[in-house]
Amino acid sequence: MLPRKHPTTFTLKPSCNSDQYRLLSRTTNQLMEPTMKTIIIFSLLLLAFSTPSMAEKLPEGHPTIQQAIDASPNANKALVNEGTVVSTVQTEHYTYIEVQKGKEKIWLAAQKLALPDGAKIRYGQGVSMDNFYSDTLKREFPRILFVQAVEVIKE
Numbered sequence: 001m002l003p004r005k006h007p008t009t010f011t012l013k014p015s016c017n018s019d020q021y022r023l024l025s026r027t028t029n030q031l032m033e034p035t036m037k038t039i040i041i042f043s044l045l046l047l048a049f050s051t052p053s054m055a056e057k058l059p060e061g062h063p064t065i066q067q068a069i070d071a072s073p074n075a076n077k078a079l080v081n082e083g084t085v086v087s088t089v090q091t092e093h094y095t096y097i098e099v100q101k102g103k104e105k106i107w108l109a110a111q112k113l114a115l116p117d118g119a120k121i122r123y124g125q126g127v128s129m130d131n132f133y134s135d136t137l138k139r140e141f142p143r144i145l146f147v148q149a150v151e152v153i154k155e
Contacts (some may be wrong), residue, residue, distance in 0.1 A: 001094065010040050021088050029107070030135070040047065041096055048130070058065065061113050066071065070083050077123050078149070079122035079123055079149060079150075079151055080122075080124065080125065081101065081122065081124070081125070082101070082120065082121065082122050082123075083099035083100055083106070083120075083121060083123070084099065084100045084101075084118060084119070084120055084121075085097055085098070085099060085102075085115050085117055085118060085119045085120075085121060086099060086100050086105060087117060089137060090112065090113050091112070091136045092112075092132075092136075093111070093112055093115075094110065094111065094112055095110055095111070095113050095115065095150075096108070096109055096134075096141075096144075097109075097115060099121065099123075103125055106143065106145060107144045107145070108126070108145050108146075108147050108150065109144055109145070109146045109147070110123070110146075110148070110149070110150045111148075113150060115150070115152065117154050119153075120152070120155070121150050121151060121152055121153060122150070122151045122154040123145075123147045123149065123151070125147075125152045126145040126146050126148070127145070127146045128143060128145050129141075129143070129145075129146065131143075132144045
C-alpha cells in the first residue's frame with residue numbers, strides 16, 4: 001500500500017501502519033482546533049475593544065485631553081525655556097525657529113506654526129541633536145532642539 005498524503009502536510013513513514021496514521025492524524029487535528037478557536041476569539045475581542053468610537057467617546061460636557069491640559073494650572077510648567085524669535089523657516093510639516101536665548105542663538109524644530117520675528121516664546125526641553133542635516137532644507141544645523149510645543153508669550 002502506498003503512503004497517502006494528509007492535509008496536515010506530514011507524510012507517512014514506511015514504519016507507520018494505517019492505524020497509527022489515523023491516530024496521528026486525529027491527534028494533529030485535535031491540537032489544531034483549539035488553536036484556531038483561540039485565534040478567532042482573540043481576534044473578535046481585539047476588534048471589539050479597539051473600535052475608535054469606544055475610545056473617543058467622552059461623557060457629555062467632559063473636556064478633551066487638550067482642553068484639560070490647557071486649563072491646568074501647571075500647563076506652562078513644561079514650557080520652561082524662553083527666548084525671542086530671530087527668524088523662521090517653514091517646511092511642509094515643520095517650522096524651524098532661530099531663537100535668541102540670552103547671549104546664545106539656538107535652533108528649534110516644532111510642528112508647523114506661524115511666528116513673527118521678534119515674538120517672545122516659551123518652549124520645552126525637547127530632544128537635542130548635534131550636526132543634524134535636514135534633507136528638506138539641504139542644510140546642516142550644528143545643534144537643533146526638537147520640541148513638542150511652542151507658545152507665544154502674550155505681553
